[in-house]
Amino acid sequence: MSDKNIKGEIEAILFAAGEPVDVVQIAKFFGISKKEMQEELNGLREEYSSKKSGLTIVEKGGKVQLSSASEFGEVIMKFLKKEIGEELSPAALEVLAVVAYRGPLTRAQIEYIRGVNCSFTLRNLAMRGLVERKDNPNDSRSYLYEISFDFMNSLGLKKIQDLPEYEELTNKIEKLVDEPKNEN
Amino acid sequence: MLQEYKIKTEQFEGPLDLLLELIEKEKLDITRLSIAKVADDFLSFIENNSKINLSNLSEFLLTASQLILLKSKALLPLFEFTKEEEEEILDLEERLLEYKKFKEISEKIKSLYASSEKCFSRKEEKFVDFKKFVDPKLNGQDLLRLYKNVIVEIPQEEQIAEKVMERVVSLEEKMVELRVSLEKRMKVAFTETIKSASNKIEVIVTFLAMLEMIKQRSVSVEQGEIFGDILLTARKNV
Numbered sequence: 001m002s003d004k005n006i007k008g009e010i011e012a013i014l015f016a017a018g019e020p021v022d023v024v025q026i027a028k029f030f031g032i033s034k035k036e037m038q039e040e041l042n043g044l045r046e047e048y049s050s051k052k053s054g055l056t057i058v059e060k061g062g063k064v065q066l067s068s069a070s071e072f073g074e075v076i077m078k079f080l081k082k083e084i085g086e087e088l089s090p091a092a093l094e095v096l097a098v099v100a101y102r103g104p105l106t107r108a109q110i111e112y113i114r115g116v117n118c119s120f121t122l123r124n125l126a127m128r129g130l131v132e133r134k135d136n137p138n139d140s141r142s143y144l145y146e147i148s149f150d151f152m153n154s155l156g157l158k159k160i161q162d163l164p165e166y167e168e169l170t171n172k173i174e175k176l177v178d179e180p181k182n183e184n
Numbered sequence: 185m186l187q188e189y190k191i192k193t194e195q196f197e198g199p200l201d202l203l204l205e206l207i208e209k210e211k212l213d214i215t216r217l218s219i220a221k222v223a224d225d226f227l228s229f230i231e232n233n234s235k236i237n238l239s240n241l242s243e244f245l246l247t248a249s250q251l252i253l254l255k256s257k258a259l260l261p262l263f264e265f266t267k268e269e270e271e272e273i274l275d276l277e278e279r280l281l282e283y284k285k286f287k288e289i290s291e292k293i294k295s296l297y298a299s300s301e302k303c304f305s306r307k308e309e310k311f312v313d314f315k316k317f318v319d320p321k322l323n324g325q326d327l328l329r330l331y332k333n334v335i336v337e338i339p340q341e342e343q344i345a346e347k348v349m350e351r352v353v354s355l356e357e358k359m360v361e362l363r364v365s366l367e368k369r370m371k372v373a374f375t376e377t378i379k380s381a382s383n384k385i386e387v388i389v390t391f392l393a394m395l396e397m398i399k400q401r402s403v404s405v406e407q408g409e410i411f412g413d414i415l416l417t418a419r420k421n422v
Contacts, residue, residue: 018306058303065305073302084298091197093290093297100293101286113282115247116198116240149305155293156301164292169285 006030007040007047011066020063020149045158058152059159061104065149070156085128085154095121099131100151100160101169104144106136130154198240199247200283202229207280214280216273220258223251250276352385358393366403366418374414 010026027037041057041064048055048069056069068076076082088096095118098110110118122145125131129150133143147160157163204214206225212218230244250272257263265273365372374394381387394416397403407414 015306056303058305067303067305070301070303073304074300076304077300077302080304084300088294088297090290093294094197094286097286097290097293101289113279113286114198115200115243115279115283117243153303153305155296156299156303157296158303163289164296165289169289 006032007043010037010040011044014057014064014066018066020058020060020065023059023062023064026064056158058149058157060149060152061146063149067153070158073156089121091118091121092125095125096130096147096151099125099145100147100163101166103131104134104146106139106142106144108142110145199226199244200280201287202226202244203247203251204280204284204287214277214284216254216277217258219251219277219280220254223255226251247276352383353389355389355393355396358386358389359397362390362393362397362416363402363418366416370417372416374416377416 009030013026014021023037023041024034027034030037032040041059045057047053048057054068054072056067058065058067077084094114095110098113099105102109102113107118107122110122122131126133126145129148131145131151132148133145136142136144152158152160155163160166163169203219203222203226206222206229207214207218210218210222212221227248230248253265253269254273257265362372362377365377374391377394378387378390381390394403394405394414397416398405402419403416404419405414405416
């Protein structure tokens with residue numbers, strides 16, 4: 001096992017896949033534990049940062065994706081002649097913040113925190129590809145909203161914990177949102 | 185008191201947003217007392233504002249009722265909240281605190297979003313699925329062998345003898361020639377016109393020139409018998 005270059009193999013898989021790949025799926029494939037898998041990923045990350053590589057690994061919701069490193073965002077935008085996305089409204093930013101720090105969560109839970117109907121804003125964010133909607137395993141009538149890989153890329157985040165004041169904001173809210181009042 | 189605030193209607197996303205704004209204008213912390221203090225402003229805002237989004241109106245009214253409750257408590261010291269009311273007010277305080285945090289953090293998200301420090305990832309499905317086309321066990325040696333098999337089967341190009349083509353008289357030239365001889369004489373026999381021909385091609389061209397002139401109706405022809413000589417006559421009326 002020690003001879004095998006799993007790290008390189010994982011890197012190759014992530015490159016070839018292009019899309020986000022399930023960490024557990026890769027771990028299973030190599031017959032390693034989730035913890036060992038995380039170590040390999042950390043190894044890759046260290047490698048990238050130590051040799052100032054143009055690559056980085058973005059992780060979200062148990063999936064990883066190979067991306068260009070955020071410090072090269074500017075050069076890529078220049079090369080591809082891309083512009084920074086259209087400015088987001090205060091409402092959109094608030095919903096994004098709630099979804100980012102507290103997601104995945106239902107629309108009712110978002111509305112409980114913001115005290116206002118969010119369906120229009122959510123739809124708009126989903127159309128922009130910044131939030132994703134998935135089925136709610138606990139309630140088939142509602143959906144869960146979470147942040148997308150595009151959101152991570154747009155903000156240059158490697159993992160969701162890189163968000164400012166992540167710990168502080170998530171802890172406090174857990175307590176509150178556990179019992180949303182007006183779930184409809 | 186309300187006049188001091190320059191409140192822009194659309195700015196307020198909802199009751200929490202408005203409440204927060206009112207408290208912060210007063211430079212107060214979020215406490216039960218400060219909420220009660222801005223209750224009047226909150227109520228007059230709703231009263232004077234017909235532009236509140238209908239879908240949010242119920243939220244505004246619910247919060248308004250909680251504020252009235254709080255205010256009653258402030259005015260009537262003996263008034264006691266029920267357990268349910270107590271929880272509701274506590275809830276409002278906490279939600280306000282939470283909302284404030286999200287409102288603040290959303291500013292940071294805004295600047296992150298506007299920053300050029302972005303990651304880019306490859307788009308899905310751009311990677312070609314090679315196994316659709318090629319046996320994955322195929323290697324370079326196989327390809328070399330296959331290539332050799334193929335080139336053996338390509339037919340060799342046949343060598344065609346090269347010959348310099350001689351220039352032959354053109355159709356137009358021959359027509360002019362025929363016309364000139366028809367100007368000199370009434371009738372010209374085809375056999376005469378080809379007497380000077382140096383080769384078979386020139387004979388053919390002469391014949392074609394004749395056919396062309398017939399078509400153009402500048403000559404008429406007569407032939408006594410099959411394979412007999414052809415007599416050409418100029419048609420004057422054209």
